[in-house]
Amino acid sequence: MSQFFESIKIEDQKIFLLDLHQKRVNETFANFGKEGSIDLGKIFKSLNHDEDGLFKLRISYDLDKSFRTQMIPYAISEINDFQLVENNLYDYSFKFEDRKEFERMKIKAKADEIIIVKNNHITDTSFSNLLFKKGKEWFTPNTFLLNGVQRQHLLKNKKIKEVEITPQNLKQFSHFQIINSMNDFDDMFIYPISKITNLPESGEYLEI
Template identity: 40%
Template sequence: MYQFIETISVKEGQIQHLADHQERMDRTILHFFDSRSTPDLNSVLSVPAHARQGWIKCRVVYDHDVQEITWTPYQVKKPASFALVHTNDLDYSYKYTDRKIFSELISQAETDDIIIVKNGWITDSSYANLLFRTDDRWITPAHPLLPGTQRSRLLQSGVIEEEPIKPSDLQQFDRLKLINALLDMENGPEWSMDVIKNL
């Protein structure tokens, strides 16, 4: 049976953007289990005492129901190197718990993280959506593996823009940033483009 995850940011005991995670979980359960009866995250999630201070990552594992909830301190990781990796068979349109393929691709690339190229288009890193800067505009690839909740909010607010990006287009950008449910524009790690070893 498939299992999926929602990774939710909790700051000083306050759960962030829960409605966005609920919407994605509802959509996933409807698709895979043909069920409109989905867990109510607002009822299921109660921040424990040890997670009420600082920045916490709440990880919810579910199938047709919630199976596991963990609360762990979150620290922003900043990979030191990336490689462009081409693979046309990778499907991560839903947030599966099985992420073995990403570990394998990183191991093959011999870098800290990867930028995945699928069918000729830049998509995502192994754990985040991508942003590239040009002329003070931040652009996100129009072909992500998984359109994340943070990405959707930033697009809706007009903070970032969406464009199809090929590997050859990367020469026009000067900065790379990662975003996901925990990493916003302020907290997302950022690099110059020379961090990509085979650019």
């Protein structure tokens, strides 16, 4: 049974952010005391993918280096609303295949998507990192569940900055957006902060 996965952007037969995806896979093997890794670039080439358009390459793998692949046509979806959900115990330091805790939080929420609050700090949605806009600049929380490859890429290229973001200071920002390997911050939907239905003054955030 697979324990981890990577979702990689493939557009017009080109693979994106491969070095960061490979780094994360290598670190996963090393953290759990395993030598070697799987070669994501080699796996992609072996698929002989020859279709243009936007696809998500999902590679599920285990620490014995067994893996399976799916090449899935991808379209960006708009989200109607978001809800802050408090969960101080959840650890998602690695890209685990088991996402039951995310699913449990989403079922209890009364919105399309959740924004997870951990130790009174904004972290991630159930499937992405976050960016928040103040003036003309974009910021990402310095707290996160998973340090995503797009987040790392944008920080490295100085397109965004890290800052402390809590439920109490969310109103300092005018807009936000979600980023992950499939969604960079040039072509994402941008949401007004009011899309978060339970900002502190309009109601307590949901404890899970």
